[in-house]
Amino acid sequence: MTSALKNISEEEALKIYKSLLLPRRIEERMLKLLRQNQISKWFSGIGQEAISVGLTLSAKKEDYILPMHRNLGVFTTRGVPLYQLFCQLFGKKEGFTGGRDRSFHFGSLEHNIVGMISHLAAMMPVADGLALAKKLKNEDAVVFSLCGDGASSEGDFHEAINLAAVWKLPVVFVIENNGYGLSTPVNEQFACERLSDRASGYGIEGFHIDGNNVLEVMDTIQKARELALAGNPVLIEAKTFRMRGHEEASGTHYVPDILFEDWAEKDPILRLEKEMLAAGYMETEDDFKEITKEIDASFKSDLNKALKAAEPVFDAEVELSSVYSELNDNDLPVSKPQGPVTVQRFVDVIQKSLDQAFEEDDSFIIMGQDIAEYGGVFKITEGFMEKYGKDRIRNTPIIESGALGAALGLALEGFKPVVEMQFADFISCGFNQIVNNIAKSHYRWSPPLNITIRAPHGGGVGAGPYHSQSVEGWFMQIPGLKVVVPGTVEDAQQLLYSSLYDPNPVLFFEHKKLYRSLRAEVPERSAYEPLGKAKLRREGKDASIITYGMGVQWALEIAEDFRQLGVELEILDLRTLLPLDKNSIHQTVRKTGRVLLLQEPSLTLGPLSEISAIISEECFEWLDAPVIRCASLDMPIPFEPNLEKGFLPNAMLRNKLEYLLAF
Numbered sequence: 201m202t203s204a205l206k207n208i209s210e211e212e213a214l215k216i217y218k219s220l221l222l223p224r225r226i227e228e229r230m231l232k233l234l235r236q237n238q239i240s241k242w243f244s245g246i247g248q249e250a251i252s253v254g255l256t257l258s259a260k261k262e263d264y265i266l267p268m269h270r271n272l273g274v275f276t277t278r279g280v281p282l283y284q285l286f287c288q289l290f291g292k293k294e295g296f297t298g299g300r301d302r303s304f305h306f307g308s309l310e311h312n313i314v315g316m317i318s319h320l321a322a323m324m325p326v327a328d329g330l331a332l333a334k335k336l337k338n339e340d341a342v343v344f345s346l347c348g349d350g351a352s353s354e355g356d357f358h359e360a361i362n363l364a365a366v367w368k369l370p371v372v373f374v375i376e377n378n379g380y381g382l383s384t385p386v387n388e389q390f391a392c393e394r395l396s397d398r399a400s401g402y403g404i405e406g407f408h409i410d411g412n413n414v415l416e417v418m419d420t421i422q423k424a425r426e427l428a429l430a431g432n433p434v435l436i437e438a439k440t441f442r443m444r445g446h447e448e449a450s451g452t453h454y455v456p457d458i459l460f461e462d463w464a465e466k467d468p469i470l471r472l473e474k475e476m477l478a479a480g481y482m483e484t485e486d487d488f489k490e491i492t493k494e495i496d497a498s499f500k501s502d503l504n505k506a507l508k509a510a511e512p513v514f515d516a517e518v519e520l521s522s523v524y525s526e527l528n529d530n531d532l533p534v535s536k537p538q539g540p541v542t543v544q545r546f547v548d549v550i551q552k553s554l555d556q557a558f559e560e561d562d563s564f565i566i567m568g569q570d571i572a573e574y575g576g577v578f579k580i581t582e583g584f585m586e587k588y589g590k591d592r593i594r595n596t597p598i599i600e601s602g603a604l605g606a607a608l609g610l611a612l613e614g615f616k617p618v619v620e621m622q623f624a625d626f627i628s629c630g631f632n633q634i635v636n637n638i639a640k641s642h643y644r645w646s647p648p649l650n651i652t653i654r655a656p657h658g659g660g661v662g663a664g665p666y667h668s669q670s671v672e673g674w675f676m677q678i679p680g681l682k683v684v685v686p687g688t689v690e691d692a693q694q695l696l697y698s699s700l701y702d703p704n705p706v707l708f709f710e711h712k713k714l715y716r717s718l719r720a721e722v723p724e725r726s727a728y729e730p731l732g733k734a735k736l737r738r739e740g741k742d743a744s745i746i747t748y749g750m751g752v753q754w755a756l757e758i759a760e761d762f763r764q765l766g767v768e769l770e771i772l773d774l775r776t777l778l779p780l781d782k783n784s785i786h787q788t789v790r791k792t793g794r795v796l797l798l799q800e801p802s803l804t805l806g807p808l809s810e811i812s813a814i815i816s817e818e819c820f821e822w823l824d825a826p827v828i829r830c831a832s833l834d835m836p837i838p839f840e841p842n843l844e845k846g847f848l849p850n851a852m853l854r855n856k857l858e859y860l861l862a863f
Contacts (some may be wrong), residue, residue: 205479210481215257220414222495227272244270244443244444244445247441248378248441253274254421255417258417260425261312263343264314265344266323266343266345268346269303269316275304278312286502287506289324292509293512294510296645300644301644312327312674317636317638321351324357326345326637328363329617330613332606336565344372346376347423349379350384355635356605360602362374362556363596363603364402367594368432370431373435374436377437377438377444382446383446388532398435405434406437407434409438409439410439412471413468443463489815522642523643533560534560539724539725542724543721544689544720549690552725563616566593567619567620568619569620572584572593573595578656578822582825603630604630604653608649611650618652619654621653622656627653628671639678650702650704652699653707654707655707657712658713658714665837665838670709671801678778681704682699684731685777688720688752688796689722690720698726698731701728736784741770741792743769745798746797747798747799747808748777751849770788786818791827793822794863797828798830801831802834803834808829812829828859830849830856
């Protein structure tokens with residue numbers, strides 16, 4: 201018996217062989233179907249099966265695996281139903297995403313698989329969140345995250361590994377180094393000799409292995425799992441080769457022929473066949489042909505059935521209703537007495553609403569920079585660490601994307617993560633996680649994601665162009681998100697509390713200038729209300745100001761001035777920009793016939809440009825004057841107080857109103 205199989209029985213060797221052969225034979229069939237135009241695209245993993253299969257065989261069933269687009273072996277080895285899997289690959293109705301996404305862009309929590317998105321390293325921070333959830337639950341489970349050599353250059357790769365190291369998470373990152381990122385060879389991607397050498401820079405264990413040797417993969421995964429469970433994350437570089445193009449249409453003309461010849465001899469299936477023959481587990485090569493027939497027969501029926509399965513039929517009502525989740529009555533926060541009415545500041549009620557939710561439900565976790573001992577730069581979480589502990593009040597490194605991705609992983613495990621952006625301006629560093637991962641996940645395949653992203657925003661405090669922006673409009677065109685911007689103390693209290701319990705991802709923007717300048721009498725405790733309803737702040741008959749956030753305070757102030765002149769202005773506070781309360785917009789336009797749209801973001805493509813379009817399309821017959829917009833100037837927000845004052849819209853609000861009323 202050869203040394204390679206000396207500790208592996210014939211039965212186990214046969215299981216490994218069949219596990220390798222199944223994804224290979226399925227792929228070869230898929231390539232034929234691709235040429236017949238029965239499948240739209242294929243990213244081949246032929247020659248790389250040892251990594252997917254070896255990892256999955258050595259992982260425990262309770263371990264999560266986050267595969268990429270060449271990891272068919274993860275799905276087949278985990279026992280994902282082949283009919284549903286084939287329906288997914290063909291874009292059929294009975295696929296995991298029902299035709300809403302393609303190939304392996306899906307997950308199955310039943311099988312502890314969380315699938316990829318097209319942005320490569322984006323799922324690595326999600327692995328951190330899943331691993332943190334397992335650690336907090338004291339479960340004997342590890343998370344395995346796969347990526348390619350190309351993804352190792354992306355920011356999420358580095359943020360995820362660093363966060364895992366700092367938090368000592370039970371996670372193993374596996375790089376499938378197949379030599380090329382699409383057509384770019386590895387010598388043009390990184391300068392280090394081995395990607396696994398990077399592990400030492402993060403203070404974690406690194407392994408460099410032969411990714412085409414399934415036995416070496418299995419042995420390394422077992423060692424890595426033990427390390428990860430002990431709080432030592434691991435980075436594995438599995439050296440392999442891509443025997444076909446990035447995807448079939450791209451070809452392989454940029455790869456020297458000699459590489460194909462060399463790596464063909466290292467094919468993981470052929471290598472295992474040689475070992476099994478040498479060990480006496482198989483007598484001749486004909487024995488393998490019989491196994492191949494058996495494997496082909498095992499998926500033929502499911503494949504043919506999937507080819508004939510129903511295509512999805514577009515139903516706008518069904519599709520639109522699948523973007524957001526509704527909060528079940530059983531999940532509503534327990535109703536409690538609101539207590540006495542006291543004068544509170546904007547910042548106070550945000551802190552108290554957060555505190556109330558954390559007190560009621562220990563599945564809430566908050567992550568962010570300097571939020572633990574320091575209490576956050578605006579002191580919102582001051583005292584929280586002492587009260588709730590460092591497991592729930594978690595400082596992160598200076599990252600945005602990594603924390604947001606981790607929030608997605610936590611939410612998949614039933615936690616209610618809150619991510620604090622130190623300033624809303626920095627949310628751009630996490631844009632991909634929000635708009636491409638978090639926002640689209642539920643519509644594609646996942647359960648509801650209760651994630652709250654708090655973002656201090658707004659000008660008027662002399663903080664300059666990188667700490668004063670109002671960026672809420674960036675997210676209005678992203679279905680799946682909710683965007684909430686309170687403009688009163690009462691709404692800061694109620695809407696934050698409601699956002700925390702909403703089963704959808706919510707971006708909650710808090711105006712920095714209002715934190716300590718705005719006071720009002722409010723109850724001691726918050727109560728839940730559904731998001732998406734505007735509120736009439738002031739009745740009027742001569743013109744309507746539609747606004748939100750800081751604009752509410754500007755509007756209330758100028759409305760008092762105009763009342764002295766006998767002009768009654770109506771003020772509609774949108775409160776939630778996504779979803780919009782169109783009915784309330786219709787009502788106020790119909791009532792006054794004149795509308796001024798007031799926003800803090802710059803004019804062009806600002807949030808209220810959408811309101812203007814709605815009014816023009818749906819309320820035109822009620823208008824007595826053009827819709828007027830009042831917004832900040834189309835320029836970066838300046839630092840110096842006089843310059844900032846001229847930039848903001850309240851400097852021109854009076855003139856805009858006078859023009860509207862005189863029309």
